[in-house]
Amino acid sequence: xxxxxxxxxxxxxxxxxxxxxxxxxxxxxxxxxxxxxxxxxxxxxxxxxxxxxxxxxxxxxxxxxxxxxxxxxxxxxxxx
Numbered sequence: 001x002x003x004x005x006x007x008x009x010x011x012x013x014x015x016x017x018x019x020x021x022x023x024x025x026x027x028x029x030x031x032x033x034x035x036x037x038x039x040x041x042x043x044x045x046x047x048x049x050x051x052x053x054x055x056x057x058x059x060x061x062x063x064x065x066x067x068x069x070x071x072x073x074x075x076x077x078x079x080x
Contacts, residue, residue, distance in 0.1 A: 006051065007068040013045045014064065025064040034058070046071070053077070 007025065014022045014029070017038050029039065039058035046053055051071050054060070060077055061067040070076035 004068070004072075006071050007064060009049055009051060010042075010046060010064055010068055010071070013042055013049065017041050017045065022064065025068075027063060029058055029062045034062075 011022055011025075014032075018029075018032055018034060020032065022032065029042075034042075036059065040055060042058045043053060043055045046057070047055075052074060053067070053071050054077055057067060057070065057077060061070045066076075
């Protein structure tokens, strides 16, 4: 997946919430130190940034690539 504004917006949010640089779009949020409370913070910030995603988005799609693809095509949130 080529990087786009959705990916970059999510990357910035992940980096702010996790407090680390996130370079690999296929790195798993939970392997990077994330937990369910941080996942909720990610979703809240993404929604506030204008991205359409469910609050459980990171729980359903736990890599930047998966999450950005699902934000672009919300049907993907249904098929986990």
